[in-house]
Amino acid sequence: QSALTQPRSVSGSPGQSVTISCTGTSSDVGGYNYVSWYQQHPGKAPKLMIFDVSKRPSGVPDRFSGSKSGNTASLTISGLQAEDEADYYCCPYAGSNTWVFGGGTKLTVL
């Protein structure tokens, strides 16, 4: 169970779009359509933003979208807002009731 690869940081100006990638293997990202994404503000608990690769829980703005191609999943945030500045983690299901988190990406809104 090794951590997935995410960029350490991304940035964008208000109103712009950013995409965060999450590269794994055929045993996790590529093996199942169960990729979730979490937002974490400093000192706070993580919050579910995307599940099942591309679905949004109730209350999550439609500015957040997810996708997957092969062993790489992506989170795109459009129309960036100041409150989107946070850490983001991908987490695919890895089979046999196990999960693995990506290393995390720090999003800075310039």
Next chain:
Amino acid sequence: EVQLVESGGGLIQPGGSLRLSCEVSGFTFSSYEMNWVRQAPGKGLEWLSCISSSGSTVNHADSVKGRFTISRDNTKNSLFLQMSSLRAEDTAVYYCARGSQWLAFDNWGQGTLVTVSS
């Protein structure tokens, strides 16, 4: 309102044991899988353990297998993590998280800090 409240963290010496608890409210606890996830200071999230709704099936990450044990008491709406042979690298904030039918973690507690140090 769904609530998860962890407790039991603190300062513990290397080699020691500690039991974390997570008391939940606002949902039917016995219907959901539950998980523990930790985050070392300044580091990312690490999934640790999962337990089925009945408690009959458990899984642990390789990093804690044999040292940590997840359990639950559905009569008390409580989740537990028994940790033994603790090491400095186990220092982290430990979160309990509810498992959803989408194989994601849809509700989280606020976390409890465990510090392993002499």
